[in-house]
Amino acid sequence: MRKQSLRRTCVALATVTALSLAATACGGTTKNDVQKEGSGAGAVAGKADPNAATKKGLTVGFLPKQVNNPYFTSADKGGEKALTELGSTYKEVGPSSATDTAGQVSYVNTLTQQQVNAMAVSAQDPGALCTALKQAMRNGVKVVTYDSDTKTGCRNAFVSQASAEDLGRTEVQLLARQIGYKGEIAILSAAQTATNQNTWIGYMKDELKDPKYKDVKLVKIAYGNDDPQQSFQQTQGLLQEHPHLKGIISPTTVGIKAAAQYLSGSKYKGKVELTGLATPNDMRKYVKNGTVDAFELWDPARLGDLAARTAVALSSGQITGKEGETFKAGSTTYTIGRDGVISLGKPTVFDAENIDRFDF
Structure with missing residues (x-):
């Protein structure tokens, strides 16, 4: 059992939009990438109550593929800003290399031991994190993947950047x-x-x-x-x-x-x-x-924002990750698709005519 007091650690948040192009790959999965494992035991647990109050004082850990990477910095700061608005705490851990899968496993275990309420993970490998993520879920941690998915039975929901x-x-x-x-x-x-x-x-x-x-x-x-x-x-x-x-x-x-x-x-x-x-x-x-x-x-800050709001909705019992469930994230209502996938939306094409209208 996790102690409630350990769910209420506060960390300051900041918003970001600028990304330097030392950014790492938008390497993850998308809406159609989901891979199944077994019966998808982690995907749905309990019954959703869409009218449940949004819990405050939660701690959500973000685990990107690589810290200090401009792409993930923008995404995770979007998550940080959302959690601040929701009255919860943001925490970031992660490897310095985008290929350190063993390091990601270690950080999943660390977040589980720290008894966070939820974690948002961009998986470097579709299957390597499964054992650690399943252990996290057995310990009551809600698991959201974003940008790059794992197997469906190893998380509650996947926030896809696009189809x-x-x-x-x-x-x-x-x-x-x-x-x-x-x-x-x-x-x-x-x-x-x-x-x-x-x-x-x-x-x-x-x-x-x-x-x-x-x-x-x-x-x-x-x-x-x-x-x-x-x-x-x-x-x-x-x-x-x-x-x-x-x-x-x-x-x-x-x-x-x-x-x-x-x-x-x-x-x-x-x-x-x-x-x-x-x-x-x-x-x-x-x-x-x-x-x-x-x-x-896509806008990576919006991706991180949706990952954070999904984690809070799961922790609040408003959704379980079941297909057809709906929840509101900011001003937008999202519907959970097959295999617990939540799609951010279609990508934007940038060219000389519109690029100056964007700043991220």
């Missing part, structure tokens, strides 16, 4: 228009194990089967491991290996920034198109100097 299918297909559509539906293309991904990256790439490949892409050829998938230097070098390697490359898709904020940095200072600027997932603040100068035509993303 995986929408993200995968629209990135191909954006790049195809930019290269006139003709030429060689490559993908610069994050880690080979990143759940969302692989799911998005799967939809990219499926989209490319459409006859309208008959003259578009995917020649390679490279992995920069959400490291700026590695991603920069992978971009350079792609162009050396494929001198006729016409375009690159990088579905990771770290990768696309590194690729833009390389292209903007090379002979390939204006000749090789680049799109993917990025923040407006990170891409603004590359859009304005002609390196990048258009890219897309």
Whole structure:
């Protein structure tokens, strides 16, 4: 049994919108990425009471893939702001590397031992955290995944940044228009194990089967491991290996920034198109100097906000994670979909015409 007094620790919160493009991959899962384990025992427990009062004084731990990463800093500060508004406490722990899965397991255990009421986790690996997360749930901790999911039986709900299918297909559509539906293309991904990256790439490949892409050829998938230097070098390697490359898709904020940095200072600027997932603040100068035509993303602060509000709704008994349940988060009412998935909404496309209207 957890003591109520340990549920009431207070931590100060701050809002953020700016992201530098050292950001890590938007590497996680999305609406269609959910993987099942067993009967999904962790997904639903008890009966929801949508009219239950919102509890205050809760402690919610945020565990991103990587701390001090601009993408997750923005997302988690969105969660921090939401928890402050709801009268609860925000706590952040996490590894300094985006590939430290063992470290994430350790932090899940730490949050469980600290008897937080709920945790919001961006999983580096779809299955590696399951044992630790299930133990957390057995101890009464509500588990929300955001950005990158685990298996359905290892959490109560997953807050998806967008539909995986929408993200995968629209990135191909954006790049195809930019290269006139003709030429060689490559993908610069994050880690080979990143759940969302692989799911998005799967939809990219499926989209490319459409006859309208008959003259578009995917020649390679490279992995920069959400490291700026590695991603920069992978971009350079792609162009050396494929001198006729016409375009690159990088579905990771770290990768696309590194690729833009390389292209903007090379002979390939204006000749090789680049799109993917990025923040407006990170891409603004590359859009304005002609390196990048258009890219897309969701607002990570809104993602963190929804993850926090979902955690509080679960802890308050307003939802359990069952399909069809509804709850209000801020001014928006969300409906829980299949397998406990809550979708933030469709991504936004940014280009020269609208990029100055955004600041994150």
